[in-house]
Amino acid sequence: MRKIDLIVIHCSATRADRDYSPLQLERDHRLQGFTTTGYHFYIRKDGEIITCRPLRMPGAHVKGYNAHSIGVCYEGGLTPQGQPADTRTAAQRRALRIVVRALLMDYSDARVVGHRDLSPDLNGNGVIEP
Secondary structure (H helix, E strand, O other), rough: OOOOOOEEEEEOEOOOOOOOOHHHHHHHHHHHHOOEEEEEEOEEOOEEEEEEOOOOOOOOOOOOHHHEEEEEEOOOOOOOOOOOOOOOOOOHHHHHHHHHHHHHOOOOOEEEEEEEOOOOOOOOOOOOOO
C-alpha cells in the first residue's frame, strides 16, 4: 500500500459547455506518454464518478507528488469562451465531497489541496502565476 499524504483536486481545463468524456481524457493522457488516465477519479458534469487509475498505482497528475498522492479531476474549469473559472455543477460539488470524504476515511492524515497549490513559484516573487 502506498503512503498517501495528499488528495489533489484538478479540473480538466476544458470548456464547460462541451463534453469531455473519460475516453477523450484517457486518449489525451496517452498522447502525453502516460499508460492510462493520470487521475484516480474523474467527476463528470452530471456528478458521475469514474474510477480511472487504481489507488495502488501512483498517479500522473502533479509532478513531484505522484508517488504519495491521489488525483481527483472534475470535468470543466473553463468558461465557454475558454477563460479559467469554477464551472463545477451542483452535482459535481456533491460528488467531489463524496469522493474526498471517502478517501479521508482511508487516508485520514492526507491534506486536500488544489493542483495550483503545488505549483512552483517560477520567478521567486512568492506568487503562483496562472
